Amino acid sequence: MSEWTDWQAVEGFENKAIIFETRQRKRGGGVAKLTINRPEKMNALNGEAFSGLLRGIGMADQDPGIGVIVITHNGPHFGVGGDLAAGVNADMAQVDPAIRRCKKPVIAAVRGYCIGFQNHMAYTCDFTVAGESAVFGQNGPRIGSPASGHMVASSTHVVGMKRGKELWLRCRHLSAQEGLEAGLCNVVVQDRFIDGEVEKICDDILDLVPTCIATIRQSFEAVDMPLHYSDNFIGMMHRNHFQSPDVQEGGLAFFEKRKPNHWTKELIEKRR
Incomplete structure (x- = not known):
């Protein structure tokens, strides 16, 4: 018998690019899940997606019944950055600060490409669970997008100065195992075991x-x-x-x- 209720959509949250759901642990404690839902675009984020992430994080943070937030994705890839064709909005620059200000631990569950904005969103999260298919990296300098100062500087707290420069000044992509060795993720598991690993982390946190x-x-x-x-x-x-x-x-x-x-x-x- 499952220790958890089924996922339930959050009423009043209307966003095609981000799915917002919650569920409860039967012995107490709730988890909020934000799912990036643009698999046809390899989960490149448009303005609606940035707004949905920002609003969902804020709503989950204000809910006293929620103890953990999970950011995950539909399709094979966590995401490849911003959707340049669709355009982005001012909310893009507010997502990482919202994660840092949040009172609840945030977990990124990563399969496939985790590139650009999604990479620094993942390393801003408290925990990153990576599947064996995960690939981490930055592409901004390839297309003339330098990102903001803090997005770059904060990488040095995660991987160190030398590896941070590997990411940003060479745009070198790292496999899941290389990402683990660099500090971009906490654990690497087979893709099919990611949800179970995330559940274990949530369970640990909800007991605190x-x-x-x-x-x-x-x-x-x-x-x-x-x-x-x-x-x-x-x-x-x-x-x-x-x-x-x-x-x-x-x-x-x-x-x-x-x-x-x-x-x-x-x-x-x-x-x-």
Whole structure:
């Protein structure tokens, strides 16, 4: 018997390029899934897709019943960047910042080409699960698109300066295994096992204290901030963190030798 409910479309979210669904773990905790849905264009992203990603991430981040966000795709490829023929919009530059600001961990599930915008979106995510078919790389300099400063600079936090320059200044594409060695993904599995691997990561995260996860996640952003500013993330985000119901449930479960459940209706309401 499955530990999860079926995926359900999110009401009121109308977007042909992005499918937005959620499902619940039967013992508590929800996952939001954003599926890139332009397989006929190798999932190149148009303006509608960028807007859908931005809106979906924001909606999932504001939902107290959701603990993890997954970005995946229909068709054989995660995507090949922006659709130059269809055109893009201003939302393109806001997707990566939205992922970084998000309070929920974000997982990229990658098969096939993960090129251009999709590559730096994937390395901006907290976790990247790659299938054996995955290919990572940048194509911007081939077509005169330098990308924004942070999209380039942030790659050095992921793969280091030398490998970052390999990606951007040579446009060298990496296989899934090379991507794993470089730090572009957390794990490589057979393509057919990607969903199961993502599910395991979601399961692990949903057993942890959500407010603590949010604080720690934002603390990683300190790499781009003055160090003194990053010293009090707990105070900035959750003034009464150690008295919060989430923390109390975590401590109680530890002493009672059981798994915590941070996803009861009562706790979800208190996080609103």
